[in-house]
Amino acid sequence: MSKPEFVYTTYIETTPEKLWHALTDGDFTERYWFGHRVASNWKVGSPYRFTHPGKSSPEGKVLVSEPPKKLAYTWNGCSDETKREGPSRVTFDIEPRGNVVKLTVTHDNLDEGGKTFRGISEGWPMVLASLKSFLETGRPMPAEIQSHAA
Amino acid sequence: MPRPEFIYVTYIETTPEKLWHALTDGNFTERYWFGARLRSDWKVGSSFEMVRSDGTVSDAGKVVEVDPPRRLAYTFVNLSDKYRNEFPALATFVLEPYGKLVKLTLTHEGFAEDSKFYSGISKGWPAILSSLKSLLETGQPLEIPYAALKFEN
Numbered sequence: 057m058s059k060p061e062f063v064y065t066t067y068i069e070t071t072p073e074k075l076w077h078a079l080t081d082g083d084f085t086e087r088y089w090f091g092h093r094v095a096s097n098w099k100v101g102s103p104y105r106f107t108h109p110g111k112s113s114p115e116g117k118v119l120v121s122e123p124p125k126k127l128a129y130t131w132n133g134c135s136d137e138t139k140r141e142g143p144s145r146v147t148f149d150i151e152p153r154g155n156v157v158k159l160t161v162t163h164d165n166l167d168e169g170g171k172t173f174r175g176i177s178e179g180w181p182m183v184l185a186s187l188k189s190f191l192e193t194g195r196p197m198p199a200e201i202q203s204h205a206a
Numbered sequence: 207m208p209r210p211e212f213i214y215v216t217y218i219e220t221t222p223e224k225l226w227h228a229l230t231d232g233n234f235t236e237r238y239w240f241g242a243r244l245r246s247d248w249k250v251g252s253s254f255e256m257v258r259s260d261g262t263v264s265d266a267g268k269v270v271e272v273d274p275p276r277r278l279a280y281t282f283v284n285l286s287d288k289y290r291n292e293f294p295a296l297a298t299f300v301l302e303p304y305g306k307l308v309k310l311t312l313t314h315e316g317f318a319e320d321s322k323f324y325s326g327i328s329k330g331w332p333a334i335l336s337s338l339k340s341l342l343e344t345g346q347p348l349e350i351p352y353a354a355l356k357f358e359n
Contacts, residue, residue: 066216067336067350153354181215185339189219192344197217198306 060173061164064180068157070191072150075157076124078191079148088190088197089183104129116143125150131163131172138172159184209324211315214331218308220342222301225308226275228338229299232257238337238347246280248272254280267294276301281316284323292323310335329355 068075078084082093085106092113096104098121106113116130127150130143144167149160161180166173186197218225228234232243242256246269256265267282278301281294295316302309312331317324333355337348 065332067333067348069340069344069346069348154349154351156348156350158354182217185217188336188339189343192340197219 060166060168061162062177062180063162064184065158065160066184066188068159068188068191070157072124072152072157074191075150075159078187079127088186133172141167141170141172144172209317209319209321211313212328214312214335216310216335216339217304218310218339218342219306220308222275222303222308224342225301225310228342229278238341239334240352254282270296289323292321
């Protein structure tokens with residue numbers, strides 16, 4: 057039985073460099089990722105960690121770091137329950153397409169029927185919709201939407 | 207053994223009424239749908255067509271559900287030779303208000319296991335719905351080169 061994977065593609069009017077920056081810079085992620093700041097030196101093997109006051113956030117290890125084309129990291133979930141499922145993997149593929157950028161997020165190594173899979177299937181469309189709005193309009197989406205799914 | 211359905215969710219800063227208009231008005235779809243105008247009177251059972259800029263029909267099917275501004279469903283299949291053995295599959299749009307946003311969920315289902323049309327729509331929807339979100343939020347659609355979707359054959 058193959059393990060489930062979640063794949064989501066979006067197209068954003070930006071450059072690969074700006075998108076890379078948006079994915080890896082804490083000041084940026086805080087604005088569109090509903091308050092979660094990311095920090096890492098983004099070297100392969102290094103840890104990364106999201107932080108959010110009063111909330112638990114994902115963390116893990118950098119697996120691939122090829123700016124501005126490919127970023128991959130392990131993903132240890134936010135709650136005790138999802139952490140028990142063990143680390144999954146997130147890969148961002150960034151490809152220029154004319155004057156827009158195609159972003160494909162693949163989240164795999166997930167447990168069948170696990171809480172992580174359900175959570176990230178709800179979460180990625182929100183985070184990536186907010187990222188797209190932020191890069192195109194300068195405004196992220198209101199954080200209130202996250203309360204519907206948390 | 208049927209294919210699993212294709213599901214795409216996005217959130218758009220707009221109203222359900224504007225999003226409904228964007229999904230059903232041919233002048234509007236032409237701007238974000240790679241030039242395709244949707245043509246229908248949007249009554250259940252009526253015909254549904256995608257019309258290219260040269261006036262030819264690329265895709266056709268039937269309207270299945272119309273509940274503005276909440277649910278819209280229609281079947282369609284591309285009329286080109288490479289899909290000639292395929293049946294129209296069902297695309298359902300669900301629009302839900304989410305504070306100042308609208309959550310749009312597209313479910314496209316009813317494909318045969320070996321459906322080529324399924325791989326086509328899997329590439330097409332993320333581009334079309336990304337461009338729709340941009341158009342509603344910024345006033346401008348995306349300029350995604352059609353060739354960039356890399357359809358096989």
